[in-house]
Structures are given as structure tokens and as C-alpha cells.
Amino acid sequence: MIRTLILCIVFLWSASLQAAEAVRLDSVRMWQAPDSLRMVFDITAEAEHKLFLLSNPDRVVIDLKNTTAADLKLDPAQLDQSWLKGMRSAARGANDYRVVLDLHRRVTPSTFILKPNNRYGHRLVVDLKGPAAVAPATVISSAPPVEIKSASEKNSGRDIVIAIDAGHGGEDPGALGYRGTREKDVVLQVARKLKALVDKEEGMRAVMIRDGDYYISLRDRVTKVRDSKADLLISIHADAFKNHKARGSSVFALSPEGATSEAARWLAESENSADLIGGVSLDDKDEVLASVLLDLSQTASIEASLDVGQNVLAELKGIGKVHKRRVEQAGFVVLKSPDVPSILVETAFISNPDEERKLKTSHHQTKLAKAVMTGVRGYFSKNPPPGTLLAMRNTPKQAHVIRAGETLNSISRLYRISMKTLRDSNALKGDSLRTGQVIHIPSV
Numbered sequence: 264m265i266r267t268l269i270l271c272i273v274f275l276w277s278a279s280l281q282a283a284e285a286v287r288l289d290s291v292r293m294w295q296a297p298d299s300l301r302m303v304f305d306i307t308a309e310a311e312h313k314l315f316l317l318s319n320p321d322r323v324v325i326d327l328k329n330t331t332a333a334d335l336k337l338d339p340a341q342l343d344q345s346w347l348k349g350m351r352s353a354a355r356g357a358n359d360y361r362v363v364l365d366l367h368r369r370v371t372p373s374t375f376i377l378k379p380n381n382r383y384g385h386r387l388v389v390d391l392k393g394p395a396a397v398a399p400a401t402v403i404s405s406a407p408p409v410e411i412k413s414a415s416e417k418n419s420g421r422d423i424v425i426a427i428d429a430g431h432g433g434e435d436p437g438a439l440g441y442r443g444t445r446e447k448d449v450v451l452q453v454a455r456k457l458k459a460l461v462d463k464e465e466g467m468r469a470v471m472i473r474d475g476d477y478y479i480s481l482r483d484r485v486t487k488v489r490d491s492k493a494d495l496l497i498s499i500h501a502d503a504f505k506n507h508k509a510r511g512s513s514v515f516a517l518s519p520e521g522a523t524s525e526a527a528r529w530l531a532e533s534e535n536s537a538d539l540i541g542g543v544s545l546d547d548k549d550e551v552l553a554s555v556l557l558d559l560s561q562t563a564s565i566e567a568s569l570d571v572g573q574n575v576l577a578e579l580k581g582i583g584k585v586h587k588r589r590v591e592q593a594g595f596v597v598l599k600s601p602d603v604p605s606i607l608v609e610t611a612f613i614s615n616p617d618e619e620r621k622l623k624t625s626h627h628q629t630k631l632a633k634a635v636m637t638g639v640r641g642y643f644s645k646n647p648p649p650g651t652l653l654a655m656r657n658t659p660k661q662a663h664v665i666r667a668g669e670t671l672n673s674i675s676r677l678y679r680i681s682m683k684t685l686r687d688s689n690a691l692k693g694d695s696l697r698t699g700q701v702i703h704i705p706s707v
């Protein structure tokens with residue numbers, strides 16, 4: 264019996280540029296994310312290829328025309344943590360080559376070719392997507408269960424959610440240090456330290472946008488930030504500059520130009536305009552109103568980003584040089600959630616040998632994470648989002664709902680508090696109260 268069922272066939276025959284000369288498949292790398300597995304094959308030229316899926320057991324077959332290959336090997340440690348059981352490959356006929364990926368699960372594949380850059384030659388990228396729930400990679404995350412706090416949340420307000428994004432990852436190493444330190448590695452280490460600090464903080468919890476060595480597109484990062492219902496995004500980087508002497512931390516918020524072009528994009532794209540902006544659905548609003556709502560939401564987000572960014576920058580000043588005194592603004596895509604305040608922290612210039620050396624040490628990474636945490640704590644203690652534990656802490660203990668016939672005078676007598684104190688603590692202009700109004704009773 265033929266147990267193999269061909270599920271679907273993806274035809275990806277691309278035009279062969281070099282029909283005569285055989286392409287050589289040199290090496291392969293893999294990057295497992297919670298919801299996708301990326302395989303990257305180094306090839307000497309654009310290879311004509313096709314890919315198809317087989318089930319029972321699940322596997323992906325990639326046939327490359329006019330191709331030869333070296334002995335392809337995967338890192339066994341990486342394999343253990345991935346959706347891949349193994350990889351087989353062999354020559355097929357006189358000229359072709361076949362790679363079979365044996366999988367633990369069913370996936371949705373896609374492929375594309377990457378042109379050479381200063382780091383790599385031609386690459387054939389195979390993306391295998393699937394829901395994150397069954398992914399073994401999700402087990403890697405050492406995140407403490409969030410549910411622990413939720414029992415008390417019912418009475419005392421929700422946690423403030425901090426989304427932490429470690430820049431780059433996987434096939435994208437980010438900036439490279441003088442001694443070869445990769446930005447993607449050090450920023451993930453700083454991000455994990457920051458997550459531990461946030462989770463320790465009462466009334467806060469962290470969500471990692473990237474929590475492993477894999478790449479997430481910038482747009483997908485924005486989606487993950489919004490899906491996590493974050494109150495703040497902190498994207499962590501350590502970029503390079505051609506001048507090796509450049510040094511110091513900087514903090515960025517979205518620029519008004521970046522926001523304007525983003526607003527245009529959100530309004531232009533139908534699937535996005537149906538989205539919620541600050542709890543208001545844009546899809547039933549006319550264009551002008553929708554753009555006004557989006558603008559208000561973005562303006563508020565950028566103002567909050569500048570505010571929290573200034574708090575973080577002030578703390579970073581305490582541990583070393585800062586590159587600029589103020590929060591800078593740029594059109595970084597990852598900062599473009601219209602309704603989530605977002606900052607990008609350049610922890611240091613990895614291109615500066617001195618900063619590169621420090622960035623690699625756990626001690627300095629902890630210092631950076633603590634500085635960011637202190638800045639974030641400072642900001643939210645002054646600006647707790649409504650409904651959070653911190654917001655409830657800031658509200659006066661006692662409140663009185665005005666019933667018919669009650670006056671400021673009668674409340675004053677009831678609680679033995681002067682009318683002036685009541686007026687001041689409730690920012691009342693006159694003495695008139697309306698039924699149903701809530702009066703805060705300060706503790707004196």
C-alpha cells in the first residue's frame with residue numbers, strides 16, 4: 264500500500280540563469296522560531312528548484328536542478344530543539360540533487376532566493392511555518408508561568424505588560440563587533456536579563472518578542488507587540504558605526520515623519536484599517552475621522568515614548584557615556600505600533616572595541632538591564648495605565664459616591680474633612696455635586 268500521500272505540490276521552477284554550469288550546494292544552516300523553521304542553503308548560483316510536501320511521515324522534499332552538493336551537515340544540538348527529525352540528501356539522476364527534510368509535524372512551506380551580500384553568497388531560503396503551540400522551541404523559553412500572578416489580579420488590577428524585543432536574530436547577525444561579537448547574541452542576553460527584572464517587579468510582566476536565535480521580520484515584530492497587548496515596547500540593539508570611536512548609549516522614539524507615513528499605510532491597507540486603534544475600530548469611520556483618531560493615538564504614543572525614553576536615557580547616563588543627551592527620533596519600523604509606546608535602546612556601539620568588550624560581560628549586561636528597568640519603573644510610577652495594579656495603588660483608598668441630597672458640606676461633616684481639602688483633592692471648582700459623582704476621600 265502506498266502510505267505516502269502527496270498533500271500539495273508547490274511549483275517553484277525558476278528561470279535558470281546558468282543552464283550549463285552546475286550549481287553547488289555548499290552548506291546549510293537552520294533557525295528554529297516558536298512558529299517557524301527557516302533553513303538556509305548556501306548555493307553558488309541561483310538554483311532552479313521545486314519543493315513539495317509528503318505526509319505519513321511529514322516531510323518536505325526540495326529538488327534542485329543541475330546541482331551538486333557537498334556533504335551537508337546540521338548542528339545536532341540545534342536539531343534536537345527543532346521541528347526537524349533529520350535531513351537526507353542525495354544526487355538524483357545525472358544532474359539533479361534532492362534534499363529531504365524529515366519533520367516532527369506538518370508545516371506550510373515557502374521558498375525564496377537571497378542575492379549575495381557582503382557576508383553571504385546566493386542563498387536558498389526554505390521557510391516552514393506552523394502554529395506555535397506544538398512547537399518544541401516554545402519549551403526552550405525559561406519564562407516563569409504568568410498565571411502565578413493572575414489570582415491576585417482580579418482584585419488588584421492587571422500587570423503592566425512590557426514587550427521586549429531583541430533586535431535581529433537567525434540569519435541576520437545585526438552589527439558585528441571589532442572582534443566578531445554579533446549584535447543578535449548580546450542584545451538577546453541583555454533582553455533576557457531585562458525580562459527577569461521586569462518579571463520580578465510587582466505589577467509588571469514581560470513578553471519576549473524574540474526569545475531565541477531566529478529572525479522575525481520587523482512587521483511581524485509589530486504584530487507580536489500588539490498581540491501581546493503591551494503597554495510598552497523596548498527594542499534592544501547595539502549597532503555599529505564606521506567610526507570605531509563612536510560610543511555611548513542612545514534611545515530612540517518614532518519620528519513624526521515615520522508616524523505620518525505609517526498612518527498613511529495603515530489607512531491605505533484595508534486589513535489594517537479594520538484594526539483597533541486605542542480600542543476604537545477604524546473600519547466604520549469615514550476617512551477623515553479615521554485619520555484624526557489614528558493621529559491622536561499616534562501622537563499620544565510618541566509623547567509617551569519620548570517620556571519613558573527620557574527616563575531610560577537618564578538612567579543610562581548613570582552607567583556610562585550617552586551618545587546624545589535627548590531621546591532621538593527616527594522612522595524605525597519596529598516602533599510603528601500606533602497605540603503602543605515604543606522605544607529603541609541602542610545599548611552601545613558594538614563597533615567600538617572597548618564597548619564591545621564590555622557588552623559581552625554579564626556584569627555590564629546586568630547594569631544595562633537595570634538602568635532600563637529603573638527608567639521604566641520611574642515612568643510607570645508616574646503614568647500607570649488605567650486598570651493596572653500600579654494605577655490602583657495610586658488611587659486614594661476611599662471613595663464616596665454622591666447620593667441625591669448630599670452636599671459638599673454634608674460630606675465634609677460625614678468624614679470630618681474640611682471642604683477646602685475635599686475641593687483641593689478632587690480638583691473641584693465650586694461646591695456643586697451631582698448624584699452619582701465619585702468623590703475621593705483623602706486620608707488625613
Ligand SMILES: [Zn+2]
Pocket residue numbers: 430431437438446500501502
Ligand atoms: Zn541593530
